Amino acid sequence: MKKETADELEALGSSLQHLSRKMPFSVPEGYFGQMTAEVESATCGVIGSMPKGAKSQQPFSMPEGYFEQMTADVMSKTVGAEKNRTIPFVYLRWVAAAVLVIAVGVGMSGLFNGVNVSTAGSLASVSDKDIRTYLSEDMPTVDIDKIADNSYLDGIDTKEIESYLDENGWDDDVLTENIN
């Protein structure tokens, strides 16, 4: 016991300073050592000696290999979990599909309106939230392949398209809505 702690108990007239502070609890044998080994294997780290103060607590028992196992568990739940975090493939597909659909929509709008539209500029003005909402609600009905190879418009006469647009309007919202 440190002098400061012992002096304090002495000043209080307590006999607790003379008691053993040995922990009666048991810990699996090798608990701390096993944890170290598993962390080593998981991360190739370098582990040193027991921390100061641990010796006085060693009499308490613990499951064998507990601390090595515990370190391994902690590392797998923290470092390991972060390493394993990847962008879901499905999400990537949605993003790719969003870019494609919007690009085609904007391109078609520019084509029919005879206006030179910047795809990048148009995309920049659309919030991520709007893209996600749009995709989650409407995307399943879009035939991406058709849009990608422009076959969506195959067989449709230009005059028919112009007639359709005259009736329904020429703005981007109508175009996008009807594509879907």
Added chain:
Amino acid sequence: MIGTKDLIDDTELIVLFKVKQSRERAFKVLVEKYRQRLYWHIRRMVIVHTDADDVIQNVFIKVWKNLDGFREESNLYTWLYRIATNESLAWIARQKKFSSVSIDAEDDFVLQRLQADRDFDPKKIEWKLQQAVATLPEKQRTVFNLRYFDEMPYVEMSEVLETSVGALKASYHHAVKKVEDYIKAG
């Protein structure tokens, strides 16, 4: 390059943790450096090994997630103890909440767990001491454990428990008296 944990002080550990390339190794060193001290602090609070194991893993996960935002004007050691203490107390509160014991029995929650230990032997002085500590109110028990077993200076304990040094001293002195009386009563 990181050597052994004993060669790296806490300030350096924090700096290394905040650098992506050394983050993982710094965290591993931190775990190795503090795992036993924190384990025993938690174990004295929750008593049962498997529960202490659950709590300490939660503690290190929180440390991993929050060390980036750690304010360096604080002491890493006391910050870790604060997390461990709060996690332990929260765990005990949850156990009490979901257990079917009566309100009266809640006060004996820790004592009952202690007496259920397969190695429990009330004739041995170390168990007697633990029994005495288990009868203390929760906050007082925490103060007693930190001071008597961990020998934590009051200033640091004040940071851990966010309580004034004067209040901690008074709490500890009362706890010492109660523990001693319990042991003497035999």
